[in-house]
Amino acid sequence: MSEKISIRMSGLGGQGAVTAAHILGAAAYRDSLQVTVNPFFGAEKRLAPAESYVRISREPIFERGEVLYPNIIMIFHPHVITMGKCYTMPFFDGLQEGGTILINSATPLPLTKEDRHNLTERKAKIYYVPATEVAMQVSGTELSTNIAMLGGLYGIRPLTSMKALEESMVERFGGGKFVASATTAALDDAVKEKFGKVSQMIEKNMEVIRKAGESLTEHSLS
Amino acid sequence: MSRQQIADPQHLLFEAPRHQSFITGSEAVAEAVKRANVDMAIAYPITPQSESMHLVGELYEQGYIKDFYRAENEFAVMAAIHGASLGGGRVFTATSGPGTLRAMEMFPVWAGARQPIVCAFMCRGVSLPPSIQPENIEMGMLLDTGMLMLHAEDGQDFHDMILKGFVVAEQPDVHLPVGVFVDGFFATHTKDRVMLPPADLKLPPYDPRSAPVPTFDMETPPMRVTRDPLLNKSNFISGSANASWHQEILAAAERSRRHLRKCLGGLLEVQNPGAKIMIVASGTAVSQSREALRLLRAEGMEVGLIKIKSIRPFPEAELAEATDHADLIVVPEFNAGGWLGREVKAALDNNRRVISAPRIFGGMSMPPGLIVETIKGAMGTKKRTAAGV
Numbered sequence: 354m355s356e357k358i359s360i361r362m363s364g365l366g367g368q369g370a371v372t373a374a375h376i377l378g379a380a381a382y383r384d385s386l387q388v389t390v391n392p393f394f395g396a397e398k399r400l401a402p403a404e405s406y407v408r409i410s411r412e413p414i415f416e417r418g419e420v421l422y423p424n425i426i427m428i429f430h431p432h433v434i435t436m437g438k439c440y441t442m443p444f445f446d447g448l449q450e451g452g453t454i455l456i457n458s459a460t461p462l463p464l465t466k467e468d469r470h471n472l473t474e475r476k477a478k479i480y481y482v483p484a485t486e487v488a489m490q491v492s493g494t495e496l497s498t499n500i501a502m503l504g505g506l507y508g509i510r511p512l513t514s515m516k517a518l519e520e521s522m523v524e525r526f527g528g529g530k531f532v533a534s535a536t537t538a539a540l541d542d543a544v545k546e547k548f549g550k551v552s553q554m555i556e557k558n559m560e561v562i563r564k565a566g567e568s569l570t571e572h573s574l575s
Numbered sequence: 576m577s578r579q580q581i582a583d584p585q586h587l588l589f590e591a592p593r594h595q596s597f598i599t600g601s602e603a604v605a606e607a608v609k610r611a612n613v614d615m616a617i618a619y620p621i622t623p624q625s626e627s628m629h630l631v632g633e634l635y636e637q638g639y640i641k642d643f644y645r646a647e648n649e650f651a652v653m654a655a656i657h658g659a660s661l662g663g664g665r666v667f668t669a670t671s672g673p674g675t676l677r678a679m680e681m682f683p684v685w686a687g688a689r690q691p692i693v694c695a696f697m698c699r700g701v702s703l704p705p706s707i708q709p710e711n712i713e714m715g716m717l718l719d720t721g722m723l724m725l726h727a728e729d730g731q732d733f734h735d736m737i738l739k740g741f742v743v744a745e746q747p748d749v750h751l752p753v754g755v756f757v758d759g760f761f762a763t764h765t766k767d768r769v770m771l772p773p774a775d776l777k778l779p780p781y782d783p784r785s786a787p788v789p790t791f792d793m794e795t796p797p798m799r800v801t802r803d804p805l806l807n808k809s810n811f812i813s814g815s816a817n818a819s820w821h822q823e824i825l826a827a828a829e830r831s832r833r834h835l836r837k838c839l840g841g842l843l844e845v846q847n848p849g850a851k852i853m854i855v856a857s858g859t860a861v862s863q864s865r866e867a868l869r870l871l872r873a874e875g876m877e878v879g880l881i882k883i884k885s886i887r888p889f890p891e892a893e894l895a896e897a898t899d900h901a902d903l904i905v906v907p908e909f910n911a912g913g914w915l916g917r918e919v920k921a922a923l924d925n926n927r928r929v930i931s932a933p934r935i936f937g938g939m940s941m942p943p944g945l946i947v948e949t950i951k952g953a954m955g956t957k958k959r960t961a962a963g964v
Contacts, residue, residue: 378766382597391765393938395707397622415865417729417761418709418940 357410358512359449361420362502363439364429367399369499372525373427374405377503379521380513381409389414393440402438409512424449425510427502428456429484435462443468451476455505457498459483461572469574479572480509487565492557496544500558504565515559522558527551579639581612582776584742588735588838593770600763603730604669604695605630607737608640611693612777614664615642619652622707623759624671624697631667649674653681653694660690663783665741669695671759675713676701679720685752686721686824689788691744691781692752693737694722697759698858698909700937708938709759711858714886715914721824722752723831724887725839726857730769732884733757739838741778747785749831751824756886758859758909760938787827828888835885842890843883845897850879852950853901855894855919857883859941860907866943871950878950883915891922903953904929907946911936 360377364370371392378390392405406420419440426445433439434456441447445454445468454472456462458481464472472479482505488497500522506512526545548554582591587610598606604627608616616635618628635643642659646652649670659666670678675696685692698713700706717724725740727733733755740753757763835842846868854864861882871878881897883890898904906916906929916931923929930953935941 375766379597382768388597389765389767391760393708393760393764415862415869416943417758417765417859417862421940421942 357408357412357414358425359420359423360407360409360425360427361423362405362407362427362429363433363444364403364499365399365432365438366394366397366401366403368403368429369496370403370427370429371405373499373503374407376518376521376525377506377512378407379524380517381407383517383520384513386513387411387414389417391417393419400432402433402440404440420447422447422449424452425506426452426454427506428454429498429502431456431458431462434464443471445472445475445477448472448475448477451478453478453480453509455480455482455502455509457482457484457502457505459486473574477574479574480505480569481572482508482565482569484565487568488561491561491564492547494544494547496547497558497561500561501565504562505569507562508566508569518562519555519559522555523551526554579610579775579777581779584778587772587776587778588738588742591772591776593772596769596771597766598730598769599626599766600730600733600757601626601630603734603769604737605634606769606771606774607734608667609634609774610772610777611667611738611741612665612780613640613667614781615659616640616667617643617652617655617659618645618668619647619649619670619674620645621649621671621674623699623709623763624669624674624695627669627695627697627763631669649678650681653678653685656692656694657681657684657688657690660685660692661688663781665691665745665781667693667695667737669697671697672699672701672707672713676716679716682717682720682722682752682754687820689750689786689824689827690752691741691750691786693740693744694752694754695733695737696754696756697763698756699759704937706937709761709859710910710936710938711756711758711908712910712912712914712936714756715910715912717754718887718914718918721828722754722887723749723828723835723885724754724756725884726886727755727757727762728858728861728882729762730765730767733762734769734771736839738778741781743831743834743838745781745785746831746834747787749827749834750785750787751827751831756858761859761862832888835888839884841893842885842888843881843893843897845879845881847877847879848897849900850877851901852876852903852905852954853879853881853898854946854950855881855883855898855904855906855915856908857886857915858909860909863941863943864907864946867946867950870943870947886915886918889918889922894919894922895924898923898928901928903950905946905950905953906931907933907935907941907949909935909941
């Protein structure tokens with residue numbers, strides 16, 4: 354990886370965009386890359402817009418806050434696009450030329466003519482992954498949607514080793530408490546309750562990642 | 576219970592081998608408090624501070640802190656912290672934006688009572704209009720409360736400045752509260768590399784006898800007599816005592832410079848000292864400026880950067896010296912009021928060199944490119960002025 358990777362994850366509260374960023378960031382850290390992770394959210398309520406940002410580089414990273422010029426955008430829910438539930442309008446604002454967009458949807462979303470035109474001009478590559486469906490099928494809970502989104506991302510471009518990704522999930526869900534917010538702690542308990550053991554949960558999550566990678570489709574703008 | 580060894584502050588802060596961790600700024604706060612030998616912490620939640628004090632509460636559960644509770648509101652927190660400190664304890668708390676304003680009355684009280692309280696401020700909007708997002712306007716409102724004010728750039732600074740805050744605050748010739756400030760979310764919620772000293776070391780306990788004023792002790796007269804006579808100008812002695820006490824608070828802040836220099840390695844830090852264009856910033860604006868320097872260097876422009884670490888006391892003399900040769904001084908900051916720009920202008924001769932911009936607020940992120948544009952714009956204006964256009 355020679356250039357800096359700037360990822361913007363836009364989702365709805367409770368979908369795990371913040372957690373996905375933490376897992377990805379921890380994996381990059383394990384692979385000795387330079388990395389920072391930070392979330393942005395308003396009132397902590399389910400379905401409110403929530404974003405998180407991951408910057409990965411070989412050079413030191415100083416910049417803080419929102420990723421204004423991403424080269425990868427991950428959309429965790431169609432409402433981010435169709436209902437404008439994100440911190441930028443349009444959802445791809447600032448996307449670098451040749452950038453990648455990964456959208457959680459089983460079917461392509463109806464983008465406006467203007468959006469399609471602008472995305473074509475930027476030479477954007479658009480991928481769809483049915484992340485919620487994969488999460489339901491493989492692990493039996495849509496709480497794994499964020500993991501399926503990471504699976505889609507790694508299907509396009511593995512940003513770290515799979516080993517580091519797995520280890521960072523063990524770190525996140527296995528060991529001590531992680532306090533991102535009170536609601537995150539409650540959701541952590543809910544997700545852990547779904548699985549008998551942490552090892553079982555990690556195993557399922559790795560399967561979600563593989564399956565999501567296989568379910569990826571590239572979408573032509575033309 | 577925790578098993579920690581007491582370490583000399585010099586050893587804990589500067590000599591003990593550190594290990595690298597990948598943690599949020601909130602976790603960095605808890606790591607600092609864990610090593611600070613704190614007697615009591617009192618919390619009241621407010622975003623983006625909540626996670627930090629939540630983690631501090633867990634330190635209490637683990638036995639690192641002797642007492643902890645959640646108070647009724649921020650004013651109650653700061654008032655109770657005042658009481659706990661008067662009783663001779665080392666205390667810690669934290670708040671944000673509207674919480675800071677709600678508790679405002681207590682900050683001068685801490686300074687007035689010469690209390691070495693360390694309080695973290697995870698700055699955010701103050702409902703001007705409502706916002707829970709990062710901005711540091713509350714710092715501009717606290718400049719004259721008598722407390723010392725340190726502005727951390729990132730998680731590493733935040734961790735170190737909290738520990739160093741206790742060391743400086745408790746010096747007998749200082750003995751003033753220290754506020755350690757960060758820009759909320761940008762520092763508190765960002766996961767980054769932080770180098771931590773060993774977890775089995777902690778600061779020596781606070782010795783209340785090091786205070787230059789009597790500890791509030793209900794058992795031992797005459798300490799049980801509060802400092803009430805200072806309150807009213809009821810006679811010549813009390814009136815004079817009030818004035819000289821106030822002067823002594825200001826003098827104590829001046830005396831803190833020596834300790835801050837030793838602990839922080841200077842009240843400010845300069846990168847590219849010879850450059851004719853200097854950026855002066857504090858907090859997260861420093862990080863964004865570092866990226867701006869990188870962009871400018873790619874275009875062959877060398878620009879300097881002055882990171883102000885101590886806002887109170889303000890490094891007037893150091894700043895004047897570091898900018899003496901500069902033609903242009905740009906001050907980016909995360910608030911609409913521009914308090915740092917005013918501080919810089921007040922400290923310098925020929926302050927027409929100072930451009931108090933860009934100002935970013937309401938939770939917006941500061942694009943490094945905007946700092947670059949501000950510099951270029953100001954250079955263009957300068958050229959036109961020189962040419963008489």
